[in-house]
Amino acid sequence: MAKPGILNRTVGNFKALFKADAFEGILLISVAVVALVVANSGAAGSYFSLFNDYLWSKDVFYLNTLHLWINDGLMAIFFFVVGLEVKRELVCGNLADPKARTLPVLxxxxxxxxxxxxxxxVTGGDPQLLPGMAIPAATDIAFAMGIVGLLGTRVxxxxxxxxxxxxxxDDIGAVAIIAIFYSDPxxxxxxxxxxxxxxxxxxxxxxxxxLAxxxxxxxxxxxxxxxxxxxxxxxGVLAAFTIPVVTKDGTxxxxxxxHALVPWSAYLVVPIFGFANAGVSLEGLGLDALLDPLPLAIASGLVIGKQVGIFSTVWLAVKTGIVxxxxxxxxxxxxxxxxLTGIGFTMSLFIGELAFEGSSETMRFLRDEAKIGILTGSLISAVMGYVILRLTTDRPESAVDDPNSPVT
Structure with a gap:
């Protein structure tokens, strides 16, 4: 018979999976796995046709595939929520206090x-791969905070x-990169x-x-x-910045x-985007495909670049007395x-679609390689970060109903 302490911890860990931040991470992992399975099953043809078959001519309207409607239309809701979150943080959150924001901004x-x-x-400055250099620069908030949510008060x-x-x-930087480098005004x-x-x-x-x-x-x-x-x-981001924090009547x-849009974004928009974009056919690809320059560069950027850049900056800033x-x-x-900041997923997949946009065989191949690099790097970062935080802290585990958990 299981000891009460072990049973309580087991129940607590199970409940922790369904906390808002933890569940978002689990949902994204599940969506990515399902997309990969479907894209490499007998339903692969239907999967790719669903998202990429033309609905009408581009002369009628630019968004002529379901994939484009998701990436250019539905994802505007995600970016709108990002904009709202950024504005709130700048006005009355963690970014409002210059002292508090110095370390995370650096x-x-x-x-x-x-x-x-x-x-x-890693790519040696290959001009064909150069458009993908910003792919590993992004961090997925929902995914990363989801892993932290699984750890409860250990963090x-x-x-x-x-x-x-x-x-x-990071999101602000990614939006700026998209606006500057992936636009043709x-x-x-x-x-x-x-x-x-x-x-x-x-x-x-x-x-x-x-509001209307x-x-x-x-x-x-x-x-x-x-x-x-x-x-x-x-x-979406620009419009969000015009929304009043408080109206004249105090609303x-x-x-x-x-608050109204966050659940829709987290549990509908982002999972649909993930399902539509994470699917990549692995037919004819072995483990050696990970050693191709593009996926290797992206995975290395997420796993090595992120942690080295952030940890070394924090260490230097603290040791020099800046913060x-x-x-x-x-x-x-x-x-x-x-x-954990090496978990790219949503924003990295999004930038990857923009970096290698086009219908040619070469562009499709590069997009698939980018996805392999993103998924591999994000998975390694998630597992590595979770294991290190799980094994190196001696804080009591109290993953359920943590009153100090920040609202994300």
């Missing part, structure tokens, strides 16, 4: 630069907040988009509190940005909208959390 910058450096080193609150803030700054539509955005900013300044008008403005902005050559999802509009070490944690725990 870490995030290094955590984006180092993987790019590793990518360039101190200060490190949870550090990881969350780094991932948010149309000046006329760009001007119209700017006018719509200015109109939404004016609504905010004038104290207009009609902001939703309408967001839809119009999305359509204009879609035609501008800048990736349409950027419209917490930004927080209310964020203080996050309270209540050891250097090994900081290292473990640094490794």
């Amino acid at each position: 870490a995030a910058i290094a955590g984006m630069a180092a993987p790019i450096g590793v990518f360039l080193l 101190p609150r200060s490190l949870r907040l550090f990881l969350l803030t780094v991932a948010i700054v 149309n000046v006329m539509w760009l001007g119209i988009s700017a006018a719509v955005l200015l109109g939404m900013i004016a609504m905010n300044r004038l104290g207009i509190s009609s 008008l902001y939703i309408l403005g967001t839809l119009i902005l999305w359509y204009c940005v879609l035609n501008s050559g800048v990736h349409a999802t950027i419209a 917490q509009m930004l927080e209310n909208v964020e 203080s070490k996050p309270p209540g944690c050891s250097w090994v725990e900081i290292w473990g959390v640094s490794i």
